[in-house]
Amino acid sequence: MIRGFFRLVGLLLLAGGFVFMVYDGARWVADQALRFTRFGEFWNDIHQSSQQTFRAWVESHAPWLWSSIARFVLDQPVFAVMGVLGILLMVLFRPRKPLIGYSRS
DSSP, X not given: OHHHHHXXXXXXXXXXXXXXXXXXXXXXHHHSSOOOOBHHHHHHHHOHHHHHHHHHHHHHHOHHHIXXXXXXXXXXXXXXXXXXXXXXHHHHTOOOOOOTTOOOO
């Protein structure tokens, strides 16, 4: 049950990544300038105070984590972050291979 839920979340993240790739591509065609929507900008547009709270929490527990990893992820395009997370969830929670010669019941 939980495996199916996480696969659904992964599939929705993949779909969201595809939507943002199309959005950035359409904006590129319209503006004649390639500019990707960054994950940090998207998070600010959705809920700005949660990003500030997350930053304060990370800096209080591991300051090196914010400067090295979190800022790197926030500077990446939204479609890349959503796509990688979606693929990771789909791979981690894929169905088990059937056992040959054994029944599961």
